[in-house]
Amino acid sequence: MSSTASPRAEARTILIIVAIVQFVIGGWFSWSASHAAPRDLPVLVVSAPGAAQSAEQLAGRLREAAPGAYAVETAAGVEEADAALRDRKAYGALLPTAGGLELRLASAASPTVAQTLTGQAQELAGGPVLVTDVVPADADDPHGAGLAMGFLPLLITAVIAALLFVLKVRAAGAKFLGVIGFAVASGLLSSLMLTHLSGVAPGNYFVNAGIVALLELAMVSVITGLGSLIGPPGIAVGAVLMFVVGNPLSGLASAPEMLPQPLGAIGQFLPAGAAATLLRTSGPFDGAGAAGPVLVLAVWALIGLGLLYASSRRRPAAPAAPAAAAAEPQPAAAH
Numbered sequence: 001m002s003s004t005a006s007p008r009a010e011a012r013t014i015l016i017i018v019a020i021v022q023f024v025i026g027g028w029f030s031w032s033a034s035h036a037a038p039r040d041l042p043v044l045v046v047s048a049p050g051a052a053q054s055a056e057q058l059a060g061r062l063r064e065a066a067p068g069a070y071a072v073e074t075a076a077g078v079e080e081a082d083a084a085l086r087d088r089k090a091y092g093a094l095l096p097t098a099g100g101l102e103l104r105l106a107s108a109a110s111p112t113v114a115q116t117l118t119g120q121a122q123e124l125a126g127g128p129v130l131v132t133d134v135v136p137a138d139a140d141d142p143h144g145a146g147l148a149m150g151f152l153p154l155l156i157t158a159v160i161a162a163l164l165f166v167l168k169v170r171a172a173g174a175k176f177l178g179v180i181g182f183a184v185a186s187g188l189l190s191s192l193m194l195t196h197l198s199g200v201a202p203g204n205y206f207v208n209a210g211i212v213a214l215l216e217l218a219m220v221s222v223i224t225g226l227g228s229l230i231g232p233p234g235i236a237v238g239a240v241l242m243f244v245v246g247n248p249l250s251g252l253a254s255a256p257e258m259l260p261q262p263l264g265a266i267g268q269f270l271p272a273g274a275a276a277t278l279l280r281t282s283g284p285f286d287g288a289g290a291a292g293p294v295l296v297l298a299v300w301a302l303i304g305l306g307l308l309y310a311s312s313r314r315r316p317a318a319p320a321a322p323a324a325a326a327a328e329p330q331p332a333a334a335h
Helices: 007-034 055-065 078-086 111-125 145-168 172-197 205-230 232-245 263-267 271-282 291-313
Strands: 041-046 070-075 092-097 100-105 130-133
Touching: 041 055, 041 078, 041 111, 055 070, 055 092, 055 111, 070 078, 078 092, 078 100, 092 111, 100 111, 111 130, 145 172, 145 205, 145 232, 145 271, 172 205, 172 291, 205 232, 205 271, 205 291, 232 271, 271 291
Parallel strands: 041 070, 041 092, 100 130
Antiparallel strands: 092 100
């Protein structure tokens, strides 16, 4: 934006840019949410002796009723199916019985998926089905809306903190300490709110604090590092990657398998998606499947800290040469 532009021209440019950005981000967020539907959702069909239909027949009916929606596998019995649910290898299990159909769920993995599977089971059975929740959602947040709403400020404040570190803190060492300190403080305070005060994040306080701290460290260090290296474009790239892309693809409001693919899978390799999975896993599932998301967050944190280190090693630009007008005056020629 030219420094000689009139105030009206500057205001017009700003409003056009912000309106376009709002249009794009609003469309992206709403599109990703409105297109949530099962896509290769892991589901089990349990073999049960004496049932009105076999597991193979039920699996075939499920695939025919919703092509591409479910990745169906069979389990030898109820115990095997329940173990798979607790290990986060499946979201639900269909059990054919002599009287009809039973659905076994792990609603803690995703209340949205649990609702979807219940509707699908009722459609297959042609009426109500017996539902057994093996790993139920937290009683304080049965629909998962509280955790989703509490998660969003963690992402927004990470972007704000990084922006302030870049614009207001000059020394590289101070930026490094600020990023670490913010991650620790955010983890301790946010976990207090989510775990105890609002109660929407099940699990241990210190485990949840560690998850939030690792999320904040990954996001803030990457954005701060990029901004410190290349200026405002770096802040923009980091914020878009961490928040604009990461938040809709986190899968926290539904599940990664409910998002258009491969976007849902890509989201799990970003900090927001990895942290969302960890928060769902840490309590009800005793950390089952947590290794991958922890590794994702740790790698992003290392990348961010590496960017901060690289920015500290960069030499400042050399000062501009003195203007010609500031040169020493030449003696006048003798007549």
